[in-house]
Amino acid sequence: MSAGEGDFVPTQIHSIATFWTPELEALGPPIYGPTDKVAFWMQRDIVRGVFAPSERLKVEQLTKFYGVGHSPIREAILLLSSTGLVVHEHQKGYRVAPTSGEDYRDVLDAHQSIYRLVLGKALERGDDAWEERVVVMLHRTQKVRKVLPDGEPEARERWQLAYKALHRELLSGAGSPVLEKVFADLGNRLERYLNLYAELESDRDRDHHAEHRDIVDALVARDRDLIQALIETYFASAKPIRDSIMKRLEEESAKPRRDRSPARPPATPGKAPRKRRVA
Numbered sequence: 001m002s003a004g005e006g007d008f009v010p011t012q013i014h015s016i017a018t019f020w021t022p023e024l025e026a027l028g029p030p031i032y033g034p035t036d037k038v039a040f041w042m043q044r045d046i047v048r049g050v051f052a053p054s055e056r057l058k059v060e061q062l063t064k065f066y067g068v069g070h071s072p073i074r075e076a077i078l079l080l081s082s083t084g085l086v087v088h089e090h091q092k093g094y095r096v097a098p099t100s101g102e103d104y105r106d107v108l109d110a111h112q113s114i115y116r117l118v119l120g121k122a123l124e125r126g127d128d129a130w131e132e133r134v135v136v137m138l139h140r141t142q143k144v145r146k147v148l149p150d151g152e153p154e155a156r157e158r159w160q161l162a163y164k165a166l167h168r169e170l171l172s173g174a175g176s177p178v179l180e181k182v183f184a185d186l187g188n189r190l191e192r193y194l195n196l197y198a199e200l201e202s203d204r205d206r207d208h209h210a211e212h213r214d215i216v217d218a219l220v221a222r223d224r225d226l227i228q229a230l231i232e233t234y235f236a237s238a239k240p241i242r243d244s245i246m247k248r249l250e251e252e253s254a255k256p257r258r259d260r261s262p263a264r265p266p267a268t269p270g271k272a273p274r275k276r277r278v279a
Helices: 022-027 034-048 059-066 070-080 101-125 128-142 153-172 177-197 208-220 224-236 239-253
Strands: 086-089 093-096
Touching (some): 022 153, 034 059, 059 070, 101 153, 101 177, 101 224, 101 239, 128 153, 153 177, 153 208, 177 239, 208 224
């Protein structure tokens, strides 16, 4: 669906709702009801590029897309408007948030700063039960195969959710739902930039599982200096990806305004996501 189009025409990127399974649900954050489920699907679809930057979010079209009623869609849009993924325009309704180099740099800096802050608090406050949860999550995520965007979509989503789940558990030791939500929202915004603009070839041979094991081993040992050094190395290792994102964003900003949406697979009849009815 492109901004300005009258008909709802999704891209070839299938909605997460078309392959939502108990296995994926176990890796995601807690979902307590239909509205939360729809909000999570929409969040992941925005992050994954099903909906493009600045694309209008029309309730009637989204009810058909997700196979749900109007109320869950409206409520989900309102929930997402507080995350930075959706913006409201006076008298025009809601759109997917736009992207820019300035926003990317700001989100990246805030994301890393919040990570350091919350991890520090987790190391101070986390108890043995927290350590056990982290170790269990590490074991669970080590079984998930790393998949890049050129792989099977559901397997890619499983990897991305596993990656996020481990870091979410790492930071949960801080015992601060407020900071954890800020971090999660920034993480989703950052992940969207990665999905839309990144060149990930440099990431193909990176052993995230080994890096995660080292981080968790340092956590269990409560070696604060080591874990902080490992996190800094972890951040630094992604520099080629960050550079590729900035390069693409600079290229996008040089285009005429109407042509600034990132390239996406074209809509193809018969390839639209299936409808998924929410219980």
